[in-house]
Amino acid sequence: MDNSKTFWLPEKASTFTDFVDPAFNLFFWISIFFFGIICFLIVLFTFKYLRRRPEQLASAQITHNLKLELTWTLIPLVIVMALFFVGIKGYFKMRVPPSGFMQVNVTGQKWSWSFAYPSGAVNDTLVVPVNTPVKLVMTSKDVIHSFFIPAFRTKADVLPNRYHALWFQATRTGVFPVECTQYCGTSHSYMWTAVKVVDPDNYKAWLDNASDPAKGKTPAEFGALLYTKRGCSACHSIDGSRIVGPSWKGIFGRQENCGPAGMVMVDEAYLRESMMEPAAKVVNGYQPVMPTYKGVLTDREVDAITAYIKTLK
Numbered sequence: 001m002d003n004s005k006t007f008w009l010p011e012k013a014s015t016f017t018d019f020v021d022p023a024f025n026l027f028f029w030i031s032i033f034f035f036g037i038i039c040f041l042i043v044l045f046t047f048k049y050l051r052r053r054p055e056q057l058a059s060a061q062i063t064h065n066l067k068l069e070l071t072w073t074l075i076p077l078v079i080v081m082a083l084f085f086v087g088i089k090g091y092f093k094m095r096v097p098p099s100g101f102m103q104v105n106v107t108g109q110k111w112s113w114s115f116a117y118p119s120g121a122v123n124d125t126l127v128v129p130v131n132t133p134v135k136l137v138m139t140s141k142d143v144i145h146s147f148f149i150p151a152f153r154t155k156a157d158v159l160p161n162r163y164h165a166l167w168f169q170a171t172r173t174g175v176f177p178v179e180c181t182q183y184c185g186t187s188h189s190y191m192w193t194a195v196k197v198v199d200p201d202n203y204k205a206w207l208d209n210a211s212d213p214a215k216g217k218t219p220a221e222f223g224a225l226l227y228t229k230r231g232c233s234a235c236h237s238i239d240g241s242r243i244v245g246p247s248w249k250g251i252f253g254r255q256e257n258c259g260p261a262g263m264v265m266v267d268e269a270y271l272r273e274s275m276m277e278p279a280a281k282v283v284n285g286y287q288p289v290m291p292t293y294k295g296v297l298t299d300r301e302v303d304a305i306t307a308y309i310k311t312l313k
């Protein structure tokens with residue numbers, strides 16, 4: 001089978017392409033056909049009904065023409081009903097995962113994705129075994145996002161305070177892009193990640209390793225990992241540059257101006273509070289947009305991030 005992308009469609013990598021692509025092509029060529037007819041008639045009628053002489057009168061008012069009206073009602077009706085049945089067949093398949101699926105929980109937030117596995121592993125890219133049905137149970141921490149995997153031909157909105165599911169079965173190994181397709185703020189266009197489809201053996205090895213990401217790392221190394229894996233990097237730089245939030249470079253031990261809360265010494269307690277209750281003390285000149293990580297970061301992870309921040313001199 002040819003899996004490469006075409007001019008209109010991205011590369012193929014899931015079982016859905018079997019019915020999504022033919023449906024897309026059918027819709028597409030029907031649209032092209034009518035586009036052609038309409039353009040042709042516009043040009044034809046422009047000349048046919050051109051007012052050529054000043055004394056030429058407009059035709060009398062035409063009230064109706066039963067045959068014509070039935071034609072332009074029934075033909076489109078048959079066409080759209082046919083398209084409906086073509087579409088709904090695939091739609092049902094895409095709604096209900098087959099039994100024996102594996103589940104991954106997905107959380108969208110401004111502006112990153114995070115994937116949580118039943119084993120406890122949390123990752124910033126979605127890693128799945130090939131030829132296995134995978135169900136994603138998705139929710140958002142802030143605004144509406146939308147999870148789109150073009151190569152799998154599937155997409156679903158990701159809503160706050162609600163769970164929305166989606167499933168797929170990848171048909172070949174590889175790395176395929178994932179994008180947020182709901183305009184969700186400043187860095188929306190950077191809210192992308194990837195699905196990595198691997199062999200079952202590689203998947204098992206990866207999962208074992210990812211389930212205990214702290215294994216063999218110092219707290220600071222683990223903190224450095226969390227900085228990217230938990231999406232802090234979307235808003236905090238480590239090189240002193242200002243993004244959405246303050247850079248972490250050299251903040252430990254510094255006096256921070258927190259507006260109404262006054263000058264605050266950046267120590268372990270302040271860092272913990274900044275992660276658990278970001279709105280408690282908002283750094284002067286920044287918006288209170290940081291989500292809380294209460295119930296998200298474990299104590300061990302908070303300590304690891306603190307250890308990491310201390311190393312950023």
Ligand SMILES: [Cu+2]
Binds near residue numbers: 108146180184188191
């Ligand atoms: Cu988004």
